[in-house]
Amino acid sequence: MRTVEHVVTHLILHALVREPGVPSRLMLREAPCALDTAALRLVERLCAQYESRSAKGFGRFEEDEETFPLARWLREHLVDETLDFTALSRQLAERVQAIADEEELEDGDHLVLAHIREGDGDSLWVALLGSAEGIAIGGGLEPLDCTHVDFSALHAAGRIDLTGWRRGDERYLGFLRGRGKGGAWFKRVLGCSDVMVALQETKKLVATLDRFIDTERLTPAARDSVLERAHDYLDTLGEAGAPVVFEELAREVFPEQPARLDAVLRAEETKIAAGFVPNRRALRPLVRFSASGENWKLEFERSGLHSGAVHYDRATDTLVLSGVPDYLKRMLDEDGAA
Known part of the structure; x- marks a missing residue:
């Protein structure tokens, strides 16, 4: 802050x-x-x-x-x-x-x-x-x-x-x-x-959590764990129609040093309005990536980058997916045979 x-x-x-x-x-x-x-x-x-x-x-x-x-x-x-x-x-x-x-x-x-x-x-x-x-x-x-x-x-x-x-x-x-x-x-x-639209406030909250985790220099596994806890807690609030309370969120998400996260969430420059009910759809970037190109659309869990299921090669600008399901293999084989 x-x-x-x-x-x-x-x-x-x-x-x-x-x-x-x-x-x-x-x-x-x-x-x-x-x-x-x-x-x-x-x-x-x-x-x-x-x-x-x-x-x-x-x-x-x-x-x-x-x-x-x-x-x-x-x-x-x-x-x-x-x-x-x-x-x-x-x-x-x-x-x-x-x-x-x-x-x-x-x-x-x-x-x-x-x-x-x-x-x-x-x-x-x-x-x-x-x-x-x-x-x-x-x-x-x-x-x-x-x-x-x-x-x-x-x-x-x-x-x-x-x-x-x-x-x-x-x-x-x-x-x-x-x-x-x-x-x-x-x-x-x-x-x-x-001016307090739940979708806008949730997007700002997700971006703030992501920046905070970057500054903490956590291991990939620890980073995934924090973001998953944030997603699960906020998603539960959204389902129940309950508002976000920063102090409680910090204790749930970053119990090791909740005051540090609480201070970031409350900082004037973040301009996140307390008391909004999280938009559940806007919480998805906490735990998964979603993108689309001219001929494709893709969504995968963040944890896949660290488990080996998804590999991003920056040099060749490619994503490699492992563990392709059998039904997709058959569809690809059939399309290739055609």
């Missing part, structure tokens, strides 16, 4: 305050935060916490910009330059408040909006962070009550790949799915159309 340096260009925080028996209210900053050590550390911790979560969805902005206005606001901010960063953040905070009130959410949060350069691109991060009570040690070595940001209470978060959005990519928006209402209501805030 690649490591990306985050360079923060803008950061602002607002607060959504909820108290029993009274309507929610917003506490809004007047200007962006100073980019001091604490601010930069907050952003790094936020990004790391987001990356550590496996249940992510991916998509693009909805086309209806009246109902889902964030895309329009971003154009006004980045293209037309008629909306500055603070004004953008305030409009987004008001939208968060309105939708959170509709959904009757109970917890208050700190809204974090950060514009970040990541390598050659840039992105906008939006998150709702909770807080927790803690104990600090004062200058006189006395215990003091304190409130601190609780990164484990990352209630909702989204990342907009602004470079991909400008470029017209199919998917440039990622968000945490969460449990219950957690992902759905924040998807409304972002205006995300969840």
Whole structure:
């Protein structure tokens, strides 16, 4: 998994305050935060916490910009330059408040909006962070009550790949799915159309597993074993209509070091949406090769390359098949005799 340096260009925080028996209210900053050590550390911790979560969805902005206005606001901010960063953040905070009130959410949060350069691109991060009570040690070595940001209470978060959005990519928006209402209501805030087709996601998963196995430099037999386990496990999920959970998949497929595979599957650059039901047909490349030419069509198990049943000669551009079944021999003999 690649490591990306985050360079923060803008950061602002607002607060959504909820108290029993009274309507929610917003506490809004007047200007962006100073980019001091604490601010930069907050952003790094936020990004790391987001990356550590496996249940992510991916998509693009909805086309209806009246109902889902964030895309329009971003154009006004980045293209037309008629909306500055603070004004953008305030409009987004008001939208968060309105939708959170509709959904009757109970917890208050700190809204974090950060514009970040990541390598050659840039992105906008939006998150709702909770807080927790803690104990600090004062200058006189006395215990003091304190409130601190609780990164484990990352209630909702989204990342907009602004470079991909400008470029017209199919998917440039990622968000945490969460449990219950957690992902759905924040998807409304972002205006995300969840592009998650099982066939496409399964193909990306198969390709990612194949690349991962290549990097592990396994013996042919071990490689076949891992891919067969992946196929059998995912095929069972597909038959049962059950969704993929990356952490569970990693434990089943690569029990020796599941965290390594889990990290690759969750990596932002893979853009695999968690929670899809595997397409069983798209799983076939895990265990077999299939190809066709002008006058032939062929399918064989991957393991055949290592058992000797199939031999590929790169120098002569030929495949040699061993163990030809009797019925095919007879058909070939008869055709040759004719």
